[in-house]
Amino acid sequence: MNKKVVTRFAPSPTGLLHGGNYRTAVFAYLFAKKEGGEFIVRIEDTDKERSKKEYEDNIVETLEWLGLTEDRRFRQSEHVARHTKELERLIKNGAAYVSKEEAVTEGQRSEVIRFKNPNVEVTFKDVIRGEITMNTTDLGDFVIARSLQEPVFHLAVVVDDADEGVTHVIRGEDHISNTPRQILIQRALGYSTPLYAHLPLVLGSDRTKLSKRRGARALTEYRNEGYLPSALINYLAFLGWHPEGEKEIYSIEELVEAFTLERIQKSAGIFDEVKLSWFNHEHMKLLSDDVFLAVLQMHMKGKGVIPSYLTKVLPLLRERAATFAQAVSFMESGEFSFLDDSVTHTRELLLQNGKLDASFTSAHLQAVRGLLAELSNEAFTSEKIKNAVFPYATEAGRGAVLWPLRTALSGKEKSPDPFSIASILGKEKTLRRIEEAAKIL
């Protein structure tokens, strides 16, 4: 019988994690679920000075928001008794020893526990990179604990992975050089070696490594800006992996279904904000109007209620806003408020602050009004309106015709295109607004 697949995500709570870190969590989660196995979250807090509760909380909150639900979660520090026990076993069987050392700064003597390096070549299988062989001789007798109660990284990782039955270690390729040391410890403790999948790095758009310290954004910022968790999961999954076929928009369930470790790329992925916002827009399109409005309301917290005109412009808003923060800012700027009963026209705006000539502009508005008057109510769609106006605008100068038309309809410097506005206003209001605008010129 095959062993049940167990993967883990093992972040150190020493800073806010970035997209590249969470990409590791996404892969570990997808693989475990695809195989009907378990996904464990292990908070690696052995470095007591640098580990902070606030970072741990942020990790837990982000995983929950993303929907990467773990089967088990624990802190590494909760397992120190086990680490101590295994350290004692290593010392007893001669694989490790207590070493008295000169502390560099204080000139005092202190003790550490070192692993007795057998000086061999270690070969392991990496699902992404194939077989890797490394000589461990240069590593010397490396430190595995500062005392029996203070294991360092390598020992804690090995003992916890074994205790939790981890079958697949999926982690960043910055850990490749740690793997031979960890395998030596596994062997000395009589554990089996899991299968490794070291993921290529994720680089920023400037092609430098994303890092906790170097400006990479924490994922919670995306949440606050109104990105959908489903979009982030989809985007992160596609960062260095893709399924067969052309389809790009996947739900988490579909990703689980499609996921294989073998299709992970060997080259680094680039964290591309533009692509991420495209994914988000696509996922926002999948929401029903009701859900969209509910999420929008959430993002408007403290900024009032959704105005009643919004239901009419919803398709337009949904077409244009790639995040909920963007949707809120469109609304705050009044970009969609042209449905209010009246608009206030000013000569300055209609004439683009004196750039356009008043009598030409008036003539253009009259001409366009004439063209639109010929359309029936049924034909008053954005596309047909555009077809009716465009030949004239192209002939007379697009800016000279479309600017006054748009500002006549919206009364605003910023608004959607005039064809969409006209179709939403309807024929009667459209003609009236054009007349009113022409009158003041």
Ligand code: GLU
């Ligand atoms: N705690 C390590 C890190 O945050 C990961 C260790 C591992 O995955 O083995 O990079």
